Amino acid sequence: MTAPLLPHGYLLLRDAVSTPRSYLSDAALGLSEAAPRALPQDFALALASHVVDGGVVVKALLVTGLWAAGWGAARLASTVVPDAGVAGQCVAVTVAVWNPYVAERLLQGHWSLLVGYGCLPWVAAAVLRLRDGSGRWWPLVFWIALAGLTPTGLLLAAAVALVSVCAPGIGRRLPVVAVSLAAAAVSALPWLVAAAVSGSLSVSPAAGIPAFAARAEPGLGTLLSLAGLAGIWNADAVPGSRTTSFAVVATVVLLAVVAAGVSVVWRRPAAVPLLVLAAAAVVLPAAMATGPGLAAVEQIVRALPGLGVLRDGQKWVALALPGYAVAGAGAVLVARRVPAGAVAAVCCAALIAVLPDLAFGVGGRMRAVQYPPSWAEAAAVINADPGPVAVLPPDSMRHFAWAGDAPVLDPLPRWLRADVLSTGDLVIGGATVPGEGVRARAVQELLMRGAPAPELAAAGVRWVVVESDGAAIDLPVAYRGEGLTVYRVGGDGTASPYRGLLIGAHLAWLAVLLGSLLAGALGLRRARPRR
Known part of the structure; x- marks a missing residue:
């Protein structure tokens, strides 16, 4: 799946942007006008890219996230359906990794969301093991913190933890809830604090809600598309096999495997909360894509702009992963007279064949x-x-001939020590979804009407970058190269007074992540028998 990324180079595809180096700019700390959607991801990349090339870091995290999804699914299957054995674990791995959700999010460039996706089965397994007394605390804290690389990943992990704790057990329900919420709260500090001090949530994202609604595939309604783990809002980020009526066949195969397993595992008390969550993860996003659902989400987001994270309804289908993985493992137990290995081979081959x-x-x-x-x-x-x-052209997305046919977010903001003024506007289906960049929009208007250097400098602009060949503006040229021209304006910006506060919030998340990992390493060392 990731083989073409392994040679030297950088992942540049729609929302995925990697650069050789990143820096702790105000934007990387969430102190820009944009909503803090990429925290603490940008902070982590800024630190890591000082040691390892940033392109390597992003590719390694993406591969790790997919690997974690598979191994975690096997781990969860061994916890909930131990009698399914290795055969059941193989089906669980295939369901978790080889599905339309992974394909579509790869094409959309949501590599950090896939890291959070890969943490979900581990979170469920950690909670279930704590409930039956066979687990330790550090894995739960670690996987929640790792999923917290993005706000969406953290919310997904917290939801899985709180649902999994409903499984029957001897005790520890309240302590598990307390630890899960505490780990989630500390991991959320970067974007909670950034949202509070930057005022980035003053602009409601309600205008873009219809554009981000889940989409029905050919021959399938929205509900069945979501049940098949597909239906992303962007029709261009869809594998070719899902753009024809063959999507019906693929969905039938996946749902047949899952349904066969559900007939077995619904009798397992530990599986019931995960199956209920999987059903809700399909039904609720489908409801959000209806007229009344869109109206309800729009009203919620207008009242609470911070809940703009809800507008991409299809991404919440990730919550179905633990339940689908457990059901997939249970599928090998349906035909008692057929060897489990044979059933697993058929299931895995079929799942791969319908998404070649x-x-x-x-x-x-x-x-x-x-x-x-x-x-x-x-x-x-x-x-x-x-x-x-300030950057021209004004669009947030770029088309570079050297980066392929798909658009990509402007890489410049992630490569500079300085803050890049961006409106955050997106053009979807010919309609513009406005972003939060009020100041950037004002500067953009100055550039578009050809404002002189003194006027741009007075607006706090020090540099203007034009990312296209042939375009020229009447400003002093500082650098000209292939596809890029840098103009010096000379304005001064003001550093945010909240940088120290945001760095502290990010360090708190990092302490939880690394502290839990260290606790696990020490625990394993103590548990290792002496010779």
């Missing part, structure tokens, strides 16, 4: 690309004298 284009970077559409040398040279010019940067 997930292989090799989703049919080669996801691959490592190389930046032209001009990007590193332009970044070096600005990084030598960092200050606010």
